[in-house]
Amino acid sequence: MNYIPLSDNAARQAIDSSTIFGEFSRVQAQARQYVGGMYWKQQGEYEYLVKTQLDNRQQRIGPRSPDTEKIYADFSSRKQAIEGRLSSLKDALKEAERLNKALKVGRVPAIVISILQALEAAELGEHFTVVGTHALYAYESAAGVRIAQGALATQDVDLLWDARRRVRFIADMARLETSVLCVLQRADPTFQRKEDQNETAISASGFEVDFLRRQPEGDDPHPFRFSDDEGDLWPVQAIRASTLTSAPRFEHIVISVTGRMAMMRTIAPEAFVEFKRWMADKAKQRPEVKRRRDRRQADIVQAMLDEGLLPLPR
Incomplete structure (x- = not known):
């Protein structure tokens, strides 16, 4: 089985805790x-x-x-x-x-929740979209299931920066008077920019945060550093990132193994399936082990859609 339903107790607790978190976020x-x-x-x-x-x-x-x-x-x-x-x-x-x-409701890595919370606290959450494997946590939370661990294991999270909102982003960064790297360090003080990979922050435990962007279009700034801080991060142009940038969005509350919660902003499940199938079948120089995982992840999300576990586009 690629996924199994949550127990009744865990499912009920997920609903109740998400309601509380949603109201807390609204009042905050x-x-x-x-x-x-x-x-x-x-x-x-x-x-x-x-x-x-x-x-x-x-x-x-x-x-x-x-x-x-x-x-x-x-x-x-x-x-x-x-x-x-x-x-x-x-x-x-x-x-x-x-x-x-206590009820083992969540299993998102604690560091991912901390990163999402840090971005939200800095009011930068709307500028970044979780893409790649970690999006599966949002889908399984919405569907009330547990996806097989083998389809999820990864030591990095990909955050897509929306270049279309760059004017608002620049204004928000000026208001904060800090860098994106410093915001990440509020989640884990050990984050540093990875040597020779200016788009990546890495923690002392080896967890990486990769910042992606679409290929430059129109008057997109290129290259682009998130702030004037010379030590800050530079989002890297990613394959087909323009498709992900324009894809419909999907948001859902996710829960960590420690019980903490955060809102995860990602792409719609249908867009995830299409992108993963393209990566599996057409991406050049894609290692075969990653192609197999891409196909499996696409099949899992498509199965959840077919079963009506995930909302269809309006």
Whole structure:
């Protein structure tokens, strides 16, 4: 068998914990809009409402008036409500993670979850798509099955950078004032850029993160480094990456062996099947052992589609 269904207990826990994680993520995104605080500042005869940021920057909203008093009251009450709900959800999430681990609900490598969480925390998640073998974790989570371990084993994850969104990406990186490599180091401090492979970060345990991009089109920047940091990573042009860049997207919550969760953004299962079949049959100089794995992975995902375990395109 290439895959087997989750036990009833594990399947039920996966649904429950995913619901909690989804709500936690939604409220956490709301909370980002209320970082910092507001206070009244006296300046001479006038009193102004000031908005503060986490980095101590300040923004003057306006002189005290009925309108600014309402802004202050609405901000304060909304911030308090969101922080209270987020606190409760943090407790629920911690318990969900404990049950996930106890019931062996997930098996995504812990480092992959940490990487996805680090990208999301930096608000860079939408710029990267998981492609290759690790996409199978999203499909099996959505289908409620366990794929045979032999089809999954790999010590690297491929992240496709979307060059079509480069203007937004550059703005996001400027806001962060950091590098993509530094973001990865929040997941594992031992990540370093691999010698002679500027597109790859490797950890002390040998786990690799490869950053891919499509062949340059139109005004795509080339070559392109993620930030001004000379030690940062450069996404490499990958075979048929333009097909993956334009493929429909598929998102699903995935769970690690430790119970922690993350949202995985990948390509639609149909696009995965088509790409893997092309790699197996037409990719030049592809080692035969990888061709066999490509065919097996394509067959597994197609079988899940045929059984109705995965959603079909709308």
